[in-house]
Amino acid sequence: TKPLNFKQELTCVFGQPVAENPTQCMIEAAYKACGLEWRYLTIEVAPENLESAVEGLRAMGFRGANLTIPHKVEVIQYLDGISDAAAMMGAVNCIVRQGDHLLGDNTDGKGFVQSLKEVTDPQGKKIVMFGAGGAARAIGVETALAGAAEITIVNRSAERGEALVRLLNEKTEVRTRFELWDGNYTLADDVDVVINATSIGLYPDVDAVFPLDFSSLKSNMIVSDVIPNPPETHLLREAAKIGCPTLDGLGMLVNQGVIGFQLWTGVDPDPKVMRAALEEVFGV
Numbered sequence: 214t215k216p217l218n219f220k221q222e223l224t225c226v227f228g229q230p231v232a233e234n235p236t237q238c239m240i241e242a243a244y245k246a247c248g249l250e251w252r253y254l255t256i257e258v259a260p261e262n263l264e265s266a267v268e269g270l271r272a273m274g275f276r277g278a279n280l281t282i283p284h285k286v287e288v289i290q291y292l293d294g295i296s297d298a299a300a301m302m303g304a305v306n307c308i309v310r311q312g313d314h315l316l317g318d319n320t321d322g323k324g325f326v327q328s329l330k331e332v333t334d335p336q337g338k339k340i341v342m343f344g345a346g347g348a349a350r351a352i353g354v355e356t357a358l359a360g361a362a363e364i365t366i367v368n369r370s371a372e373r374g375e376a377l378v379r380l381l382n383e384k385t386e387v388r389t390r391f392e393l394w395d396g397n398y399t400l401a402d403d404v405d406v407v408i409n410a411t412s413i414g415l416y417p418d419v420d421a422v423f424p425l426d427f428s429s430l431k432s433n434m435i436v437s438d439v440i441p442n443p444p445e446t447h448l449l450r451e452a453a454k455i456g457c458p459t460l461d462g463l464g465m466l467v468n469q470g471v472i473g474f475q476l477w478t479g480v481d482p483d484p485k486v487m488r489a490a491l492e493e494v495f496g497v
């Protein structure tokens with residue numbers, strides 16, 4: 214008989230606020246489905262406590278962690294190393310323990326590209342992306358590395374938008390330019406993929422109207438939104454009415470979770486189990 218074991222392997226997410234973050238339910242569903250005695254804790258960490266919290270991970274032998282708002286940039290100084298992609302973006306959303314070392318990676322953009330590939334190959338595509346924050350940087354870098362031909366960054370503040378264009382120009386081969394987002398944006402006819410990487414529509418702002426001239430949206434354009442909660446946003450609702458293929462924020466959330474799960478455990482989880490767990494909590 215197997216010896217009794219009451220000690221599980223630990224993983225977690227640090228954020229503030231963090232109570233609305235649904236990652237625990239999808240990761241724990243996957244642990245269970247894979248027969249792993251692992252846990253995933255949702256932990257509120259204030260910015261001034263981040264260094265001690267990371268030391269706590271080390272001391273307690275956590276196998277891995279996710280970082281969410283506002284820790285993705287600040288955490289880097291407390292780690293033993295980061296991946297090339299994370300260095301390019303200047304942000305870490307996933308810590309993996311290797312021996313005594315805590316290593317940082319960024320799975321947000323890879324998760325996005327993985328879900329985009331379920332409907333189209335980014336190779337050679339013309340993309341319009343709204344937003345220039347952390348999610349947009351990760352998506353911009355990974356879609357560029359996946360061979361996108363052109364990325365137009367549309368952002369409310371010029372400073373962040375132009376900084377992302379500079380980053381993509383310096384670090385990748387993609388053609389890129391910035392357009393200031395002032396009123397309803399009109400899409401060019403030859404756009405292939407439209408991405409919302411802003412927080413417009415995120416709970417509790419669920420009725421937010423997306424500033425787009427919807428008559429410029431054509432039924433052959435793929436429309437994608439990063440908002441996981443609620444997964445159906447104004448942008449996706451309007452796009453579906455026009456007949457566009459749509460991708461919701463749960464796809465990105467699941468796929469970045471799959472990558473983190475593999476890095477922590479070495480096991481491939483079932484994305485369907487993870488999506489089903491999220492759909493259940495969001496009542497989809």
Ligand code: NDP
Nearest residue numbers: 344345346347348369370373411412415439441462465466
């Ligand atoms: P940041 O705060 O870094 O960036 C927010 C971006 O949204 C900025 O470009 C900001 O523009 C823009 N923005 C916010 N409000 C408005 C508005 N009212 N009108 C126009 N632009 C606006 O956030 P993150 O990039 O970290 O996160 C963005 C979203 O992505 C969040 O909702 C988060 O939940 C989601 N996300 C989803 C993931 C998933 O797996 N599905 C993973 C990671 C993030 P400006 O520069 O002008 O302020």
